[in-house]
Amino acid sequence: MSGPKAVTTRSEEETFELARRMAEGFEGTEVVLLTGELGAGKTVFAKGLAAGAGAAAAERVSSPSFTLVNVYEGRRRAFHVDLYRLEREADILDLGWDDFLGEGIVIVEWAERLPPSLRIDGIRVTIERLGDDERRVTVA
Numbered sequence: 001m002s003g004p005k006a007v008t009t010r011s012e013e014e015t016f017e018l019a020r021r022m023a024e025g026f027e028g029t030e031v032v033l034l035t036g037e038l039g040a041g042k043t044v045f046a047k048g049l050a051a052g053a054g055a056a057a058a059e060r061v062s063s064p065s066f067t068l069v070n071v072y073e074g075r076r077r078a079f080h081v082d083l084y085r086l087e088r089e090a091d092i093l094d095l096g097w098d099d100f101l102g103e104g105i106v107i108v109e110w111a112e113r114l115p116p117s118l119r120i121d122g123i124r125v126t127i128e129r130l131g132d133d134e135r136r137v138t139v140a
Contacts, residue, residue, distance in 0.1 A: 003140070004138050004139065004140040005138070005139050005140075006136055006137065006138045006139075007136075007137050007138075007139075008130065008134060008135070008136055008137075009134070009135045009137060010133055010134050011133050012041065012044050012133070015041050015044045015045055015048065015127075015135055015137065016044055016045070016047055016048040016051075017048065018045075018048065018137060019044075019045045019046070019047070019048025019049045019052060020048040020049070020051050020052035021052060022048075022049065022052065022139070023048065023049040023050070023051070023052030023053040023105070024052045024053070026049075026052070026053045026076065026105055028053070028076040028077070028104060028105060029101075029102050029103075029104070029105070030105050030106070030122070030123060031101065031105075031106045031108070031120055031121070031122030031123065032049060032105070032106070032107045032108065032122060032123045032125060033108050033111035033114075033120075033122045033123065033124050033125065034046065034107065034108060034109050034110070034111055034125050034127065035110070035111050035112045035124070035125070035126050035127070036126060036127035036128060036129075037128075037129065039129070040127040040128065040129050040135065041127045041129075041135050041137075042109045042110075042127060043061075043062070043063045043109065045125060045127060045137070046061060046063075046080055046107045046109060047061040049078070049105065049107055050072050050074075050078045050080065050105075050107070053074075053075070053076040053078060053105050054074045054075025054076050055072040055073070055074045055075070055076050055077060055078035055104070055105060060072060061080065063082055063109070068081065068082060068085070068086070068095055069081050069082075069095055069096075069100075071104075076104060076105055077103065077104030077105070078104055078105040078106075078107060079100040079103070079104055079105070079106045079107065080107045080109075081095065081097075081100070081106065081107065081108045081109065082109045082110060083108060083109065083110040083111065083113040083114065084109065084110045084113070086113060087113065088115075089115040089117055089118060092114070092115070092118060093118075097118065101120070106122075108122075111124070123139060123140075124139070124140045125137060125138070125139050125140075126138045126140075
């Protein structure tokens, strides 16, 4: 990709489909760093990624806000991480962060909470609310 690409979606279904199509080409070790305000659609995007990569049926994908990490098995394995409640580097390391990288697709919600010492390269996806159902999804 030569630079950031922004797409406007007009429904949850369109946001899901954008992510599903994106993940169909994944090799299985990608890291996707999702950012956006509460309710922006990060979990919808994560569902599409997991479905497109064959890691899980969309109905099995849910926000790991309280479990912190969900693992989905399938054609490709996916680690779905939610950093919303975590602020300290030690808390993130306790999740087994180092064990996920390279072992499957890593989908990180609230990626802006990654401390500088843990910043990793990945596909950066920012989701912005433009209206009730409309979102701007920027992939970099």
